Amino acid sequence: EVQLLESGGGLVQPGGSLRLSCAASGFTFDSYVMNWVRQAPGKGLEWVSGISGSGGSTYYADSVKGRFTISRDISKNTLFLQMNSLRAEDTAVYYCAKDTIIAARPYYFDFWGQGILVTVSS
């Protein structure tokens, strides 16, 4: 059974940093692109970032480029999102999501974690 469990969320001041983790199990972790998708309170979905199975290729939304860094530890089956220079508009539930097909870039997401709340506020 595929399981994705996010952790590391919480309250942070504007300009601060936070590191999210996503522990994965139930599938061959290094075969699939992994992604972060966020949802601001009462709003729609926004893709944030993706990383290839090997970790050699990374992809970012323009809204987070230069501030967020995605990475993965294949030995620990864990996905990370390092978030720096956080802004109020980064407040959202952040989901970890597995890609559906084995490929080098993001396509569609067949398994999602339950999400973790990040609040950026003073």
Added chain:
Amino acid sequence: SYELTQPPSVSVSAGQTASITCSGDKLGDHYACWYQQKPGQPPLLVIYQDNTRPSGIPERFSGSTSGNTATLTVSGTQAMDEAVYYCQAWGSSTPIIFGGGTKLTVL
């Protein structure tokens, strides 16, 4: 920037067919997919590669694309289908794009 446009809401009587559209300039070049999201839950993939259902998704969910419009069709809509539905596509300059979401209300 590339955008996907969905109607904010669609209503359907129980047992009838609901259609939710998603329009985007390059949808004809790339497959779309659809997610269902109920309150307090993560999204659930219901259709990908235009009209492929993941395991466990009922046959009443189907998808199609004509030109630059993708359509999610729910046949014989049930009360449990009430949710927000998001279309999503992939591109070159922006890897992943979501539509704004459509609230499906089952009357």
